[in-house]
Amino acid sequence: xSFTEKFVKQCRKPSGRFxxxxxxxMNFGHTGIRRWGLSHTSINPDAIILDIGCGGGKTVQEMAxxxxxxxxxxxxxxxDMVQLSKKVxxxxxxxxxxxxxxxxxxSMPFADNTFDLVTAFESYYFxxxxxDDLKEIKRVLKPDGTLIIxxxxxxxxxxxxxxxxxxxxxxxxxxxxxxxxxxxxEAGYRFVEIDKISQKNWITATAIK
Numbered sequence: 750x751s752f753t754e755k756f757v758k759q760c761r762k763p764s765g766r767f768x769x770x771x772x773x774x775m776n777f778g779h780t781g782i783r784r785w786g787l788s789h790t791s792i793n794p795d796a797i798i799l800d801i802g803c804g805g806g807k808t809v810q811e812m813a814x815x816x817x818x819x820x821x822x823x824x825x826x827x828x829d830m831v832q833l834s835k836k837v838x839x840x841x842x843x844x845x846x847x848x849x850x851x852x853x854x855x856s857m858p859f860a861d862n863t864f865d866l867v868t869a870f871e872s873y874y875f876x877x878x879x880x881d882d883l884k885e886i887k888r889v890l891k892p893d894g895t896l897i898i899x900x901x902x903x904x905x906x907x908x909x910x911x912x913x914x915x916x917x918x919x920x921x922x923x924x925x926x927x928x929x930x931x932x933x934x935e936a937g938y939r940f941v942e943i944d945k946i947s948q949k950n951w952i953t954a955t956a957i958k
Contacts, residue, residue, distance in 0.1 A: 776837070785951065789899075795819045796815075797863060798864060800823045809821050809822075809849065819865075823849040824851070861889065863891065868897045895955060907950070940957040
């Protein structure tokens with residue numbers, strides 16, 4: 750297995766020493782998609798936010814900088830990523846502005862109507878039951894709360910050869926922009942908007958509870 754394939758296989762559930770290396774690389778490598786995705790909503794200083802699949806913790810950190818009167822939570826189903834994210838966000842955790850927990854998108858350890866914003870960057874590919882998991886996210890969102898899903902890959906003929914290779918390697922689910930609208934609507938969201946950068950194969954879906 751090549752280094753690139755070994756690296757990509759860790760993207761599903763980073764673990765161990767190499768997984769932590771991959772997660773730190775993604776902290777910086779995903780800067781573009783993270784900031785572009787977040788540009789699709791406004792974040793109030795007192796917002797309560799959840800990042801699903803928080804990985805190396807950089808998204809949590811960036812949002813904590815924008816919410817000095819709020820709080821940012823991160824969950825991940827990799828214990829190693831929970832540890833790494835806690836380390837990256839140690840300063841904000843001590844200030845009570847961040848909390849990182851082990852958890853899965855299918856059954857989240859939060860009460861109904863908790864969050865103003867839920868984000869998922871480069872993680873929806875691996876959710877075990879997409880519609881049910883989206884409904885679980887909707888459960889923890891406040892009324893009129895926002896969900897942002899942002900990814901560097903979506904189903905598109907121009908990138909089919911590359912995307913199919915990586916999807917098979919790590920069992921990723923991929924959808925077209927129209928399919929994003931369909932599954933978010935099926936899960937009960939409203940005001941679903943899709944934006945994409947076609948030349949990069951990037952996509953952001955914004956949906957309101």
